[in-house]
Amino acid sequence: MAHPNFLQDFHVKSxxxxxxxxxxxxCVKADSDQYLAIKLCKYNAAAKREEKSFEKIRxxxxxxxxxxxxxxxxxKKELTDLKVLLDSPSRKQSKFx
Numbered sequence: 001m002a003h004p005n006f007l008q009d010f011h012v013k014s015x016x017x018x019x020x021x022x023x024x025x026x027c028v029k030a031d032s033d034q035y036l037a038i039k040l041c042k043y044n045a046a047a048k049r050e051e052k053s054f055e056k057i058r059x060x061x062x063x064x065x066x067x068x069x070x071x072x073x074x075x076k077k078e079l080t081d082l083k084v085l086l087d088s089p090s091r092k093q094s095k096f097x
Contacts, residue, residue, distance in 0.1 A: 003070035007078055010038060021046055036067070040082065043071050 004010070010027040013035075017024045022041025029036060041047050051069045074082065 003068075003072070006038070006040070006072060007081060010036070021050065 009030050011030060013026045013028060015023065016026050016037055022039045024037050024039045027036050027038045028034065054066045054069065057066075
């Protein structure tokens, strides 16, 4: 199964939350209009540990549903666009809305 492309396959609607490991956005999947919460984070050792933890506890009572995770290589423009989302989460609206 091919991994999604965040900037092409999802429309960011609003900020849901932020923390030390990343930013969670309310998004709509472009091809199905399905609403999802997507966490964006810089991929590092902590993110890798969290990814492995979620893989192990897919059916935990406090997790609504964990679909998948993916690492995405980015062009310079995509990196700039995602940097806006990662570094400025308090913006109520972005050019992605």
